[in-house]
Amino acid sequence: xxxxxxxxxxxxxxxxxxxxxxxxxxxxxxxxxxxxxxxxxxxxxxxxxxxxxxxxxxxxxxxxxxxxxxxxxxxxxxxxxxxxxxxxxxxxxxxxxxxxxxxxxxxxxxxxxxxxxxxxxxxxxxxxxxxxxxxxxxxxxxxxxxxxxxxxxxxxxxxxxxxxxxxxxxxxxxxxxxxxxxxxxxxxxxxxxxxxxxxxxxxxxxxxxxxxxxxxxxxxxxxxxxxxxx
Amino acid sequence: xxxxxxxxxxxxxxxxxxxxxxxxxxxxxxxxxxxxxxxxxxxxxxxxxxxxxxxxxxxxxxxxxxxxxxxxxxxxxxxxxxxxxxxxxxxxxxxxxxxxxxxxxxxxxxxxxxxxxxxxxxxxxxxxxxxxxxxxxxxxxxxxxxxxxxxxxxxxxxxxxxxxxxxxxxxxxxxxxxxxxxxxxxxxxxxxxxxxxxxxxxxxxxxxxxxxxxxxxxxxxxxxxxxxxx
DNA sequence: TTGAATTAAACAAACGTTTAATTTAATTTT
DNA sequence: AAAATTAAATTAAACGTTTGTTTAATTCAA
Numbered sequence: 001x002x003x004x005x006x007x008x009x010x011x012x013x014x015x016x017x018x019x020x021x022x023x024x025x026x027x028x029x030x031x032x033x034x035x036x037x038x039x040x041x042x043x044x045x046x047x048x049x050x051x052x053x054x055x056x057x058x059x060x061x062x063x064x065x066x067x068x069x070x071x072x073x074x075x076x077x078x079x080x081x082x083x084x085x086x087x088x089x090x091x092x093x094x095x096x097x098x099x100x101x102x103x104x105x106x107x108x109x110x111x112x113x114x115x116x117x118x119x120x121x122x123x124x125x126x127x128x129x130x131x132x133x134x135x136x137x138x139x140x141x142x143x144x145x146x147x148x149x150x151x152x153x154x155x156x157x158x159x160x161x162x163x164x165x166x167x168x169x170x171x172x173x174x175x176x177x178x179x180x181x182x183x184x185x186x187x188x189x190x191x192x193x194x195x196x197x198x199x200x201x202x203x204x205x206x207x208x209x210x211x212x213x214x215x216x217x218x219x220x221x222x223x224x225x226x227x228x229x230x
Numbered sequence: 231x232x233x234x235x236x237x238x239x240x241x242x243x244x245x246x247x248x249x250x251x252x253x254x255x256x257x258x259x260x261x262x263x264x265x266x267x268x269x270x271x272x273x274x275x276x277x278x279x280x281x282x283x284x285x286x287x288x289x290x291x292x293x294x295x296x297x298x299x300x301x302x303x304x305x306x307x308x309x310x311x312x313x314x315x316x317x318x319x320x321x322x323x324x325x326x327x328x329x330x331x332x333x334x335x336x337x338x339x340x341x342x343x344x345x346x347x348x349x350x351x352x353x354x355x356x357x358x359x360x361x362x363x364x365x366x367x368x369x370x371x372x373x374x375x376x377x378x379x380x381x382x383x384x385x386x387x388x389x390x391x392x393x394x395x396x397x398x399x400x401x402x403x404x405x406x407x408x409x410x411x412x413x414x415x416x417x418x419x420x421x422x423x424x425x426x427x428x429x430x431x432x433x434x435x436x437x438x439x440x441x442x443x444x445x446x447x448x449x450x451x452x453x454x455x456x457x458x459x460x
Numbered sequence: 461t462t463g464a465a466t467t468a469a470a471c472a473a474a475c476g477t478t479t480a481a482t483t484t485a486a487t488t489t490t
Numbered sequence: 491a492a493a494a495t496t497a498a499a500t501t502a503a504a505c506g507t508t509t510g511t512t513t514a515a516t517t518c519a520a
Contacts, residue, residue: 022465038356040270044510054467059511096457118355124412125352126268137415144419166419167405167441174404175397182354185367189374189396211397214456215449222452226443227326252499274476284501289477 023061026051027072035115038122039069039129070132073123076116077136079109080143088146095154096217102147103172103212107205110176114199117180144169151220160220168219175212179204253291256281257302265345268352269299269359300362303353306346307366309339310373318376325384326447332377333402333442337435340406344429347410374399381450390450398449405442409434 029051033042044065048055062068087093087101110117123129123136147169154160179186179198186198198204259281263272274295278285292298317323317331340347353359353366377399384390409416409428416428428434 036356037358038268038270038352040268041356041358043508045508055510056468056512057466060465065510100457121411122268122352122355124415125348125355126266126271127412127414128267128271133412134414137412137418140415141418163444164437164441167409167438168445170408170419171401171405171441171445174406174408175401176404177407178400178404179397181351182357182363182367184357184364185354185370188367188371189400207394208397210456211394211401214393214454215398215401215445217454217456218452219445219448221454222448224444224447224451226440226447227330273474275474284499285476286478286502287500290499295476 022053022057026053026058026061027068027075030068030072031076031115031119034069034072034122035118039065039126066129066132069129073119073132073136076113077120077139080105081139084143084146088150095150095157095159096220098150099147099154099216099220100213102150103216104209106173106176107209107212110180111199111205111208114180114183117177121177121181154220161223163219168216172212172216176208179208252283252287256283256288256291257298257305260298260302261306261345261349264299264302264352265348269295269356296359296362299359303349303362303366306343307350307369310335311369314373314376318380325380325387325389326450328380329377329384329446329450330443332380333446334439336403336406337439337442340410341429341435341438344410344413347407351407351411384450391453393449398446402442402446405445406438409438 026047030042030047033047033050036042044055044058048058058065058068062071083105084102087098087105090098093101120136123133124140127133144166148165151160151163151165151168155162155165183198184194186192186204187194187196190198190204192198192201256277260272260277263277263280266272274285274288278288288295288298292301313335314332317328317335320328323331350366353363354370357363374396378395381390381393381395381398385392385395413428414424416422416434417424417426420428420434422428422431
């Protein structure tokens, strides 16, 4: 009751852009909730409540819960595409430099947006909303193709040894995913207190970057004879 | 966790296997559905329908939808624990052999149970059902601790170079996860037809095993000087 | 005065769960 | 061995909530 009054006062003070801000605001809260509870686990009512708007406003702005979800991903998820394309086409960079830049890009982006990462991962995992599911896949496959092309060029140039490019990229992304999948788990593995936010910790970022780069480089540049297991 | 299972087994001492088979059957169908649509995305009615049992039977057997889910994980998710413990304590194995055996164990187990993997991953990603969520985490953390101990022993013995044990294990699991997260995506990456089942393909298994083992071994046994990026 | 923004209330549909009645199977009594 | 008794398994129907969405009235800014 009090809140709505306060809101009305602020509505007077901020003139026309209120509606755009409100849309933005709803999307931010939605990202938070979807990341926490998943798409089906989040109710419009809870979202409206947390965002402090009327239930009807969500359908008024976005049409439906699912369209809100689509708008969310459309708005936030294209992020790595242009970056990777740019790196791929930059002729001043060596292959190993490109790989390192891509690793840095992913680590930076995912660590700074844990919620988005969580939502994307959920959408990959669950195949309920078919076209959205497919969109996320396509985005990822395109990125993989670029990275694979870079690695294959390095192999042809004989600066890399023969590796499995698709699976190597899967290892890079998979490592980050494994860290992002659960904050609690991450803290336990990294021996931090329970309510620490590891994703904002520059030390974790450094550690993660270092591990991935070193592992990828060791794998790309050297060859050890595989041990046999009987 | 154990108690509930034991209790249920003793509760129906009826030798009539029909009921136990039916329970088994419901759990299998539930795994299928949860893997496809997630926990909240699956309705009791749809589950009952697909399993060809009355809706009430699910609550009759399991008490609730959530308890069914718990029973499911309790029944199927303990798998790697004993195996890793056994490998960890086996004194006839070298460190690198242990690591390879663990990699083989995970790959084999996950590839043979894609649904279970999917459900576990979802439960890590979503923190709705708190204790269940924590159980999955604990299971995973315990496994990590064993693997970390093995790697650290290898480092002390100077058969491994100094690496980040936690993150290396994250890379192993993460690579497998990345393959398991979406069948469609996996097929696109591996250039298979759309309705191919990659997880049953021995060639993919071989390829995955080979990549992970080789990458881990390169990383553990050799050292390359890290390139600087400005 | 007009069109957009916002609201409370109502909507039907779907949800997980419970009930109460009935069928089936096993055990006990005759 | 047949009948009676008891308990478990199964069912259809209903329960009260909650879901996403819509409506129709009201407030707001221009």
